[in-house]
Amino acid sequence: MAERKAVNKYYPPDWTPAKGSINTYRKSHPLRERAKRLHEGILRIRFELPYNIWCGGCGDMVGMGVRYNADKSKVGMYYSTPIYKFRMKCHLCDNYFEIQTDPKNCDYVIVSGASRKNERWEQPDNEGHSVDRTESHKIADDPMYKLEHGMKDERKAKEEVPRLSQLEKMQEAKRDDFKLNQMLRKKFRGEKKEIKLVKDKDDALLAKASLDIDLVAEDPDDVRRASAVFFHSKVNDMKAARRAIKAQSIFGKNKPGSTLASKGLLNPQTFTPSGLKKSKPDVGVARKEEKNNLVSYDDSDSNSDS
Template sequence: MAERKVLNKYYPPDFDPSKIPRLRLGKNRQIKVRLVAPFAMRCNTCGQFIGKGTKFNARKETTDESFHSIPIYRFYIRCQKCAAEITYKTDPENANYIAEKGAERNFEPWREEKALNEQLDKEKEEEEENNPIKALENRTMQSRREMEIMDELDEIRLQNAKAEQGNMRAIEETIRRNNRKEEEEALKKQEEEDDRLAKQIFASEGKRIKRAREEDAVERELAIKQSVCKTAAIAGKSANSAISRAVQGVIRKTKPPPSPAPQTNQQPSLNGMLAAYESDDDQDSD
């Protein structure tokens, strides 16, 4: 077990590689391969059906046949039921396979249709070569058929264009409807937000705001008018008093001062003293 991991092998001193015999392989030797069935087939011995893609352990060999220097290979498989040998080989000319022995290929309608079309085309070409009038008729029919096909294609294009236009209108209407719905939802959300903010502002600290009655409004107006009248009367009185004070001050300034009493050697009487005292009090009060 350890030798399989050794990188270097021991070569004795008397080793001569020319004395080793070379392996001569035959040209038609068989190789064991793993493959799948390339087509559906039926065994001729037991009638077992073998589907396409069934896996087999097969033997492959190179035949003496070739197509344009492409070698043709033969494969050997065994039936799953009776173990009968089945052989098939490659067909590079048709890019296919050919069942050779032991089994028959199942019927494939598309392959028969292709072969039939090729045969009809070949017969038509031979007929046109021998009969020019027939060739002219065929070309006329072909051109007429092409014109009909083009007309049908134009009609299909018009129908598709109308359908696309109708679809575009439907799409535009759907988009418009969706936009309208979004706008309505946005307005509704805005109104709900406004109502919420109004309730939050007016419902502060649990106080309720009562609606004013008409009698309360009338009483409020009368009270305002009375207060205005009172303030106007007070302002008028203060203005009149200010004017009277100003007039008295002007008169006092323009009044000539009293002439001094003549000095005499006599003693003033009691009445004169009282009169002078009263006049001084009046001036002080002014």
């Protein structure tokens, strides 16, 4: 945007090159409104906060990287390096805070209006690695220690050769992009086939049961629990009774002490399975037996009279 404003391509009809540049002719600065206080040594720039701060007006935290339109001014020198001060307004309240450069410590210092949020940790807490300079100083000062340290490094390098060669082989195998892409596409095709088979199986099950629900994946724990449940039904009792009837003898009644009767599979009095309901006696058979008894009684009476 500023670039478009700085390069003005419109030249009025009364302008000639003898009158100087277009900015001189218009009596304006190339930076336009950013330089309206340049005579006071103040230039408007875009400033980005270097760290988290607490605003002194509203007390809220302003994060690192938030950008402001700041007034930049030169306030001093550190040897040959200028010290700049930046004044900006908080976007949450009407408070102004000032930050200036610190060339000595390569940092920024808050002058007024805010306070720095302290986020400095120790090396162990920050999972960092502290640098011990004593080892390097000892190597530089003691030639014998330097020689011993070099021999240790050579021994360690020889021990690490197999591992390094293995890592190089792994990296070499991964450099073939076409082969890796081929393996990846083959894996994806296999997964798509498995997903399609599972979907077809689920659709067949839903169509068979006339259901319209979403089936979830089968859990091995649920399969194990379901296999441990035993469902008792009358069909099992009927099958057991049928096996008992097929196993009994056809030549006579089973004795009360027989194997089937002792096991409780048959009732020796009625020849019916113990688990089934007894059937009602046949009325026709009972009447036929009663008629036979009457006939035999009449025959005995006639013989006695004769």
